[in-house]
Amino acid sequence: MSDEKPYHHGDLRAALLLAAEAELAERGVEAFSLRSVAKRAGVSHAAPAHHFGDATGLLTALAAYGFQDFLATQHAFEARAPKTPRDQLIAAGLGYVGFARARPALFRLMFGSERTDYKNAALKGAAEGAIGHLKAQVMLVGGDAAQDATAVWATAHGLADLLIAGRISVIRNMQEDDLQEMLTNILTRSLPEA
Amino acid sequence: MSDEKPYHHGDLRAALLLAAEAELAERGVEAFSLRSVAKRAGVSHAAPAHHFGDATGLLTALAAYGFQDFLATQHAFEARAPKTPRDQLIAAGLGYVGFARARPALFRLMFGSERTDYKNAALKGAAEGAIGHLKAQVMLVGGDAAQDATAVWATAHGLADLLIAGRISVIRNMQEDDLQEMLTNILTRSLPEA
DNA sequence: TTTTAGTCTAGTCACTGTCAAGATATGATT
DNA sequence: AATCATATCTTGACAGTGACTAGACTAAAA
Secondary structure (H helix, E strand, O other), X not given: OOOOOOOOOOOHHHHHHHHHHHHHHXXXXXXXXXXXXXXXXXXXXXXXXXXXXXXXXXXXXXXXXXXXXXXXXHHHHHHOXXXXXXXXXHHHHHHHHHHXXXXXXXXXXXXXXXXXXXXXXXXXXXXXXXXXXXXXXXXHHOOOHHHHHHHHHHHHHHXXXXXXXXXXXXXXXXOHHHHHHHHHHXXXXXXXXX | OOOOOOOOOOOHHHHHXXXXXXXXXXXXXXXXXXXXXXXXXXXXXXXXXXXXXXXXXXXXXXXXXXXXXXXXXXXXXXXXXXXXHHHHHHHHHHHXXXXXXXXXXXXXXXXXXXXXXXXXXXXXXXXXXXXXXXXXXXXXXXXXXXXXXXXXXXXHHHHHHHHHHOOOXXXXXXXXXXXXXXXXXXXXXXXXXX
């Protein structure tokens, strides 16, 4: 009469988000299954509906949570970099790529999936927070904020997406050090000129 | 006794590929369904299996076909551009983005999906053809082929992926002319220096 | 004409997301 | 403390899915 699972989980919402990211990482966005998430959390197949509505609801919440970590990763990279605006911006770009490589399925969910609802306020807010951060940094460096932010962002995003897709054959057999140096070079070139 | 459908389709394989791209465009990669493709082609739900094995087989064939059109689009853009190596490379980049915008779901399938088999010879060949073309152009311009090709490619890819995701708010309300100019500017900056 | 191989259909299975109904626990009101 | 309302979770059902099997049909080879 001790190890009995209580009827109420306690914090199922958080547990489901954790399970969902694990499922996402193991099976990918396209093979993602609500029932499998429920099973992993040790709960009935219909339980998630009460917290997230449907599958889109869960994935939307997960994407929003992902954007928060995404921003946090960039901040972590920035903290370890020199404090000049340019270095900070490059660090943010490396953080962008680093996040994608560490959690590729989540990254894909955030930026590419159609199974999330971008009209959702929480997701929209989290996503715009990440974008706003980048734009603010570009303004510190100076230049045409719109175009320059787009340039840096697109470069980081393209590197990230191609890396996790495994399509850049040049890169597959590269030493991690050399890869980082190359990423830095490419990002630097995308910056507005000093 | 005239309009009766014959038992054999005639060219079901091609018809299925056409239907598959239409389904892809309408419902997206993640909601893609084999049975729906079969229905659209007016054929039983198990018919595709005889031509493509399983769903992955069909999507793999479709991706390979996509890479051919992808290359053709770039060539079309190049034909309309000045014949200097730099202009040709930029045109290829614009073609890259143009293809993604015209057929976003197919583009996503080619570069992002896990429902394709990249060990498949046809797909691998088609994909490497597109990559080889880009690399060849970079060598004409001069520079460190590996790094420079990666830079241009990542920039084009990032612009394309972000554009079709609709995440670049700066761009959503932009005039098409201004957008093209901006894309050209950003791609130019990613090029090895003259 | 007979055989063989290729093409397509029909039926089945386990799995999926969603819905509806009911069981159980929590907490507010009295 | 007792009752009621609400939130949480389970169970069971449904149509749609991918994959598999067996068989029907057809065309071309022998």
